Amino acid sequence: MKAFARDFSMTAAVSASLWLGALVAAGPAVSAQSCAGPAPTLSTLPPDLLAAAARVNTYPTFCSIPARPTDVRAAGAFRSAVVDTRVAGADLVAEDGDSSFSLNGTDDFAAAARGEAVAPPPMTTPEDAGTDAFINEMRSRATPPPRPR
Numbered sequence: 719m720k721a722f723a724r725d726f727s728m729t730a731a732v733s734a735s736l737w738l739g740a741l742v743a744a745g746p747a748v749s750a751q752s753c754a755g756p757a758p759t760l761s762t763l764p765p766d767l768l769a770a771a772a773r774v775n776t777y778p779t780f781c782s783i784p785a786r787p788t789d790v791r792a793a794g795a796f797r798s799a800v801v802d803t804r805v806a807g808a809d810l811v812a813e814d815g816d817s818s819f820s821l822n823g824t825d826d827f828a829a830a831a832r833g834e835a836v837a838p839p840p841m842t843t844p845e846d847a848g849t850d851a852f853i854n855e856m857r858s859r860a861t862p863p864p865r866p867r
């Protein structure tokens with residue numbers, strides 16, 4: 719059943735009126751039990767709420783529905799884009815070839831990499847006098863302090 723017909727059928731109208739009648743009949747008892755304090759008056763309500771209630775609201779009309787967008791692709795264009803993407807994916811898989819992977823020949827690869835590797839140049843020269851002084855100073859600082867007597 720369509721939503722409009724379901725909401726406005728005779729059965730829905732009867733059940734809504736019965737529900738509303740039951741709510742009205744139980745209304746004073748429910749409201750007396752649920753409200754612990756006095757009913758709010760106009761003096762207790764915030765002024766911005768009163769201003770919002772006094773403001774006249776305009777309701778939207780059918781003329782305010784925006785026009786159908788023109789910059790959206792048609793269904794056929796979406797379909798062709800999906801097909802193009804899938805074809806490009808299949809072409810990529812075909813160009814990739816065999817995707818098997820093995821760890822065979824790693825010793826040969828490592829030996830070739832060691833042969834191409836060059837040791838970095840030294841950062842300081844051994845005959846640098848400042849290096850020996852620095853090492854001696856660090857050794858003296860690294861010794862533990864003397865024991866207290």
